Amino acid sequence: EAGVVQSPRYKIIEKKQPVAFWCNPISGHNTLYWYRQNLGQGPELLIRYENEEAVDDSQLPKDRFSAERLKGVDSTLKIQPAELGDSAVYLCASSTRTSWWHEQFFGPGTRLTVL
Amino acid sequence: AQSVTQLDSQVPVFEEAPVELRCNYSSSVSVYLFWYVQYPNQGLQLLLKYLSGSTLVESINGFEAEFNKSQTSFHLRKPSVHISDTAEYFCAVTSLNYGGSQGNLIFGKGTKLSVKP
Numbered sequence: 695e696a697g698v699v700q701s702p703r704y705k706i707i708e709k710k711q712p713v714a715f716w717c718n719p720i721s722g723h724n725t726l727y728w729y730r731q732n733l734g735q736g737p738e739l740l741i742r743y744e745n746e747e748a749v750d751d752s753q754l755p756k757d758r759f760s761a762e763r764l765k766g767v768d769s770t771l772k773i774q775p776a777e778l779g780d781s782a783v784y785l786c787a788s789s790t791r792t793s794w795w796h797e798q799f800f801g802p803g804t805r806l807t808v809l
Numbered sequence: 810a811q812s813v814t815q816l817d818s819q820v821p822v823f824e825e826a827p828v829e830l831r832c833n834y835s836s837s838v839s840v841y842l843f844w845y846v847q848y849p850n851q852g853l854q855l856l857l858k859y860l861s862g863s864t865l866v867e868s869i870n871g872f873e874a875e876f877n878k879s880q881t882s883f884h885l886r887k888p889s890v891h892i893s894d895t896a897e898y899f900c901a902v903t904s905l906n907y908g909g910s911q912g913n914l915i916f917g918k919g920t921k922l923s924v925k926p
Binding site: 736737 | 852853
């Protein structure tokens with residue numbers, strides 16, 4: 695079974711430029727998470743989807759960040775415009791609700807460098 | 810609010826030595842605790858979890874962790890480490906009784922375990 699797929703793996707951009715990250719979750723997983731992991735820190739949740747609905751986006755900086763999961767499968771996270779402080783690894787994870795607690799499966803992440 | 814503290818950012822040990830990676834949490838409600846491992850150039854993987862029942866939980870590769878409610882700790886231990894255990898380890902907490910954040914994971918900053926020959 696394929697794991698969570700993310701692309702690109704690495705991205706270098708100049709500040710004020712837009713950038714987008716793509717995530718394909720494990721087949722059948724209806725819950726999708728986007729995390730940001732700053733250098734030397736643990737992952738921090740940005741947004742959580744249940745199917746196509748964003749059920750928790752309280753930590754998403756909505757002035758510059760946006761996300762979508764139009765058909766309840768793939769998801770895209772966008773930053774526009776990027777700032778120097780956005781340099782981090784962006785992680786996508788997915789899970790299924792077949793059990794009352796659902797293990798999260800993580801992708802390898804996209805490492806963003808903003809110059 | 811919930812929080813997780815991993816007391817050591819880096820732990821160097823020699824192969825076959827025992828190791829303990831410390832994790833303390835803070836929460837006003839009942840919690841569920843996890844250890845995730847991140848090998849170089851890979852995504853995070855669940856190592857072990859405590860949901861209920863026995864406070865001592867084990868992984869398939871020899872790690873164990875004990876939930877200590879009075880000390881609010883969930884330390885990870887292994888009696889004899891291998892070179893292949895070199896990775897970053899993250900402790901995480903969640904609660905099913907925390908309103909809209911139900912099920913969300915709160916991670917610690919991670920501990921880099923470096924096993925030397």
